[in-house]
Amino acid sequence: MNALVPLPVVIPLLGAALTLMMARKPGLQRTVSLTALTATLTVSAALLYMTVTDGPQIVAVGGWPPPLGIVLVADKLAAIMLVVSTAVTLCVLVYSIGQGAADGDEETPLSIYHPTYLALTAGVTNAFLSGDLFNLYVGFEVLLVASYVLLTLGSTENRIRAGTTYVVVSLLSSVIFLSALGLVYAATGTLNMAQLAGRFDELPDNLRLLLQGMLLLAFGIKAAVFPLGAWLPDSYPTAPAPVTAVFAGLLTKVGIYAVIRTETLLFPDGRIADVLLVISLLTMVIGILGAVAQSDIKRLLSFTLISHIGYMLFGVALATEAGLSGAIFYIAHHITIQTTLFLAAGLVERRGGTTALDRLGGLAKLAPVLSILFFIPALNLAGIPPFSGFLGKLGLLQAGVDESGGLVWAVVVGGVVTSLLTLYAIGRVWNLAFWRKPHPDMPTVEDEADGSTILLPKLMVGSTVALVAFSVALTVVAGPLFDITSEAAADLLSRTPYIEAVFPDGAP
Amino acid sequence: MTPNLVYVIVIGVLFGAGVSLLLERTLTRILIGVILLGNGVNVLILMGGSFGTPPIVGDDPVEGMSDPLPQAMILTAIVITLGITAFLLALAYRSWQLLGHDEVQDDAEDTRIIELAERDEGPHAKEEESDDDDLPNPVYDCPPGKQVRR
Numbered sequence: 001m002n003a004l005v006p007l008p009v010v011i012p013l014l015g016a017a018l019t020l021m022m023a024r025k026p027g028l029q030r031t032v033s034l035t036a037l038t039a040t041l042t043v044s045a046a047l048l049y050m051t052v053t054d055g056p057q058i059v060a061v062g063g064w065p066p067p068l069g070i071v072l073v074a075d076k077l078a079a080i081m082l083v084v085s086t087a088v089t090l091c092v093l094v095y096s097i098g099q100g101a102a103d104g105d106e107e108t109p110l111s112i113y114h115p116t117y118l119a120l121t122a123g124v125t126n127a128f129l130s131g132d133l134f135n136l137y138v139g140f141e142v143l144l145v146a147s148y149v150l151l152t153l154g155s156t157e158n159r160i161r162a163g164t165t166y167v168v169v170s171l172l173s174s175v176i177f178l179s180a181l182g183l184v185y186a187a188t189g190t191l192n193m194a195q196l197a198g199r200f201d202e203l204p205d206n207l208r209l210l211l212q213g214m215l216l217l218a219f220g221i222k223a224a225v226f227p228l229g230a231w232l233p234d235s236y237p238t239a240p241a242p243v244t245a246v247f248a249g250l251l252t253k254v255g256i257y258a259v260i261r262t263e264t265l266l267f268p269d270g271r272i273a274d275v276l277l278v279i280s281l282l283t284m285v286i287g288i289l290g291a292v293a294q295s296d297i298k299r300l301l302s303f304t305l306i307s308h309i310g311y312m313l314f315g316v317a318l319a320t321e322a323g324l325s326g327a328i329f330y331i332a333h334h335i336t337i338q339t340t341l342f343l344a345a346g347l348v349e350r351r352g353g354t355t356a357l358d359r360l361g362g363l364a365k366l367a368p369v370l371s372i373l374f375f376i377p378a379l380n381l382a383g384i385p386p387f388s389g390f391l392g393k394l395g396l397l398q399a400g401v402d403e404s405g406g407l408v409w410a411v412v413v414g415g416v417v418t419s420l421l422t423l424y425a426i427g428r429v430w431n432l433a434f435w436r437k438p439h440p441d442m443p444t445v446e447d448e449a450d451g452s453t454i455l456l457p458k459l460m461v462g463s464t465v466a467l468v469a470f471s472v473a474l475t476v477v478a479g480p481l482f483d484i485t486s487e488a489a490a491d492l493l494s495r496t497p498y499i500e501a502v503f504p505d506g507a508p
Numbered sequence: 509m510t511p512n513l514v515y516v517i518v519i520g521v522l523f524g525a526g527v528s529l530l531l532e533r534t535l536t537r538i539l540i541g542v543i544l545l546g547n548g549v550n551v552l553i554l555m556g557g558s559f560g561t562p563p564i565v566g567d568d569p570v571e572g573m574s575d576p577l578p579q580a581m582i583l584t585a586i587v588i589t590l591g592i593t594a595f596l597l598a599l600a601y602r603s604w605q606l607l608g609h610d611e612v613q614d615d616a617e618d619t620r621i622i623e624l625a626e627r628d629e630g631p632h633a634k635e636e637e638s639d640d641d642d643l644p645n646p647v648y649d650c651p652p653g654k655q656v657r658r
Contacts, residue, residue: 134581141588148595157606161613164535164599168612171542171592172530178549178585185578186556234615293625299617 002057005072007043008082008125011036016118023111030097033114037090044082051079052484056501066502067192073131075498076488077328081128081257084332088249088339089121091467095343096242098459120146127254131502133191137177144170147251150243158238166235173221180214194502197265197495212267223255225313226283229306237298241346248305249339253331256312263316264492274407276317281411284310284418291425297345297355304422305338314411315396322399324489329482330392333474337377340467344374347464351455352442362438371434373464377471382423388475393419515555522548535600535610546589550582
């Protein structure tokens, strides 16, 4: 029993309620949101420290012992996810405050923004901490409903169009998830994950395969895995820059987290490993081919996001300690990098007036700081040594090479090709937006001088700098971090630490 | 517990009707589809538990009680469906306000890229011609069927 465990869910929820009451006092709202997220980050860091030193921390909500009540479990995987995701959400919040201040709040009704943003955070942390499948579903719904609101902020025509696709697809995945839960409960009589781990082993193989397939389908849609990810590039880019950034960083990763959790804890037999390998290969290659064809930075980044989900899925499909460890490291890296790139794209949009590549140019000369802020995460995403992207990919590919089998080798080759194509896609953005002659339609320094716009607000640049620094720090601490992810992967594979934390006297 | 055939048929009909409505283009029909699907799932969850007397300790023997957990889950699911229904209605209304209909539309950027691919041009074919903005955008500014090939 550890009282810290529920706090990452409770603090943002309380913050959401408080900010909702302060709708007319934007200054107070900002203070509350910042305080809430900082506190969440601190608690998450403490939890990570505790899980590394003492093993998984649990709390039985309401004092009901498991499996009667809902249990929240923070193991190493969940704690790593918590720390990285709350650090990223905090930076994005600062960025959005900077943007709101610079815009004069004309487009986004800030009074709704803060409560929704905090509710989104609570949903994400709840999904990470949940030790119960139904509570995982509730976490998903909280974050999804918050994301519906954030995606359609201001309800302009574009956002309504994009939001409709997003809402309908998400609803479909929720329905599949909920039906799977109904069937799981009917088959096993429980939804507590630690208890399910034992009960699933007793089920007939075909029934287990059906349940596994339904859960994977539901999580696959949320994680935007090929061929279920076509909704993502249509919906994400229309949202305000910070919203897109936080969605890109977190939402798909929550899906991947759920895949890792269920595949390792509930279905450890690896019967569909080959299917997962094929899907990961297709996700990588088709995603990046989509990115190469794009002419808008935000859409291009959305496709690289889908593509790199394939790497994480590859690690899950391998189901070895090295593979899972690589996947967890890659998630931590990718949350940070993808968010940073979208924030940088938001800065490009401010400075250049657009993210369409054919109407940008010369940014390297006009805004050298911005180009550095784009350049470092871009190289990191493409996997150039010595950055964490390179280390993550190396770890995953190394794990693949250790395995025998033609299919694994095909995915390894696909991973290398994807990495090169990412470099090409990012290089194209660099050539078109940062080199060339400046486009005549772009805002100029004179526009800023006459007070009509602020080209690069300090707070926005500052928070992007912080995230770039965080991503570089991930590279610097890659050694210790890899040690933690390896331990996390070993725990996931052996399953006992998780189950014993929930049921010290053995699962009923 | 053996499944009750009536429930199975009800679930089948709700799911079938819900899915076919979900495939429609109008948001209102999609919304009705979502509601039907949601109810179908609720009945499905209900079937997962045992049926019997009210689950109140002291009134009846524990063995004959119905399982309260699926009912608690259904309550949660109903609340979530309610919220989402309200949101979808708002979305449909706003879409009608802005566009005069509530149909789910194709993505503009997708359409543009498909058209570019059909004409076998890269998205940056304009680049070589310096920055001439007065020329019509080959996709948007020309009437259909009269696209200029440059």
